[in-house]
Amino acid sequence: MMIEARNIVKRYGELDVLRGVDLDISQGEIVSIVGPSGAGKTTLLQIIGTLDTPQEGEVRYDGKDVLAMRDRELAHFRNRNIGFVFQFHQLLPEFTMLENVAIPALLGGDNRSQAMERARQLLERMHLGDRLGHKPSQLSGGECQRVAVARALINSPKVILADEPSGSLDTQNKQELHRLFFELRDELGQTFIIVTHDEGLAAQADRTLHMRDGLIVDETKRTPTT
Secondary structure, eight states, X not given: OOEEEEEEEEEETTEEEEEEEEEEEOTTOEEEEEOOTTSSHHHHHHHHTTSSOOSEEEEEETTEEGGGSOHHHHHHHHHHHEEEEOSSOOOOTXXXXXXXXXXXXXXXXXXXXXXXXXXXXHHHHTTXXXXXXXXXXXXXXXXXXXXXXXXXXXXXXXXEEEESTTTTSOHHHHHHHHHHHHHHHHHHOOEEEEEOSOHHHHHHXXXXXXXXXXXXXXXXXXXXXX
């Protein structure tokens, strides 16, 4: 298994948010996580993404316990191996699209010209080649979310974690974003873990994990179509 989470427990004071979650994700899978608000979906995604730490449990990538890493090592691991897409794109308003996409590569120590060239190629892949110099305020919500996907891909991570990625989009932009995720998986081999309330997106995933009260209570597997 590419990702293994074992006995993940997370509490905030007296509130048990995650109550011993076990999870396995294979390379190249698209897995959706669904459930009511307060079920623990986003908290689980943040722990898998090393943005949060549980009170108990471990998270392993290719057998390595990432929660045991020191802060600097963990930050480097996250930068190189995990991409994030959020409900609201979280682009930096003072930077152009090209600069926004390149930022993770620059933070990782990459050469500026090489990072900018990769960012340009990704934005062209997202059909945004004519928007390189635009700032977020000059783009639509759907365009900004495609920029956020390009930013998540800049370091060629093994895993993309998406938290309600289409939650703020209209129907057409939702469909385009969902289609993009599957195209990227097929072309680049990325693994996607997606927290969503969108039943259409959840139903397209290879697996859907159903959460309630801090636990995974059910799983739906789908047979790939040919």
